[in-house]
Structure formats: structure tokens, C-alpha cells
Amino acid sequence: MITTLAERWADTGISTGRLILAVLGNAGNTWVVRPRLTDAQKEEARRRRAEGATLAELARSYDVSMSTISRL
Numbered sequence: 001m002i003t004t005l006a007e008r009w010a011d012t013g014i015s016t017g018r019l020i021l022a023v024l025g026n027a028g029n030t031w032v033v034r035p036r037l038t039d040a041q042k043e044e045a046r047r048r049r050a051e052g053a054t055l056a057e058l059a060r061s062y063d064v065s066m067s068t069i070s071r072l
Contacts, residue, residue, distance in 0.1 A: 036064045042072055 004010075011017040037045065045058050055066045062069070 036068055037062060037072075045069060046072055 008014075009017060009020050012021060041062060045062065048058060049055075049069075049072070055069050058069045059066045
């Protein structure tokens with residue numbers, strides 16, 4: 001079976017065609033989660049933790065969750 005862009009499902013004049021082409025066009029995209037802390041902030045947090053700062057203190061100071069800090 002050969003499919004062409006002349007078929008009805010690819011007609012961008014109708015909502016179904018726009019939806020199908022939007023889904024196909026977006027298939028290769030991935031969502032990228034940006035790091036909450038910069039590399040410098042991570043190093044500083046590690047240093048402060050080694051000096052005795054608690055997870056809660058660090059999380060508050062960087063406005064992140066304690067989980068984010070504990071993963072460092």
C-alpha cells in the first residue's frame with residue numbers, strides 16, 4: 001500500500017489532517033528537563049553539606065526540594 005500526501009488524512013484544510021500531521025511532525029521531539037541547579041550551585045551545595053548544612057537548609061536556600069539536594 002502506497003500512501004501519498006494527497007490523501008484525505010493529510011489534508012491540512014480539515015481538523016483531522018492538521019492533527020495527524022502535528023502528531024507525525026512531533027514524533028521525533030523529546031522533552032528535555034533542565035537542571036534546577038547550575039554546576040556551580042551543585043558544587044557549593046556539596047561543600048555546604050560537607051560543612052554540616054542540613055538538606056532542608058540547602059533546599060530552602062536554592063528553592064528546590066530536599067530530594068534534589070539529596071541526589072547530589
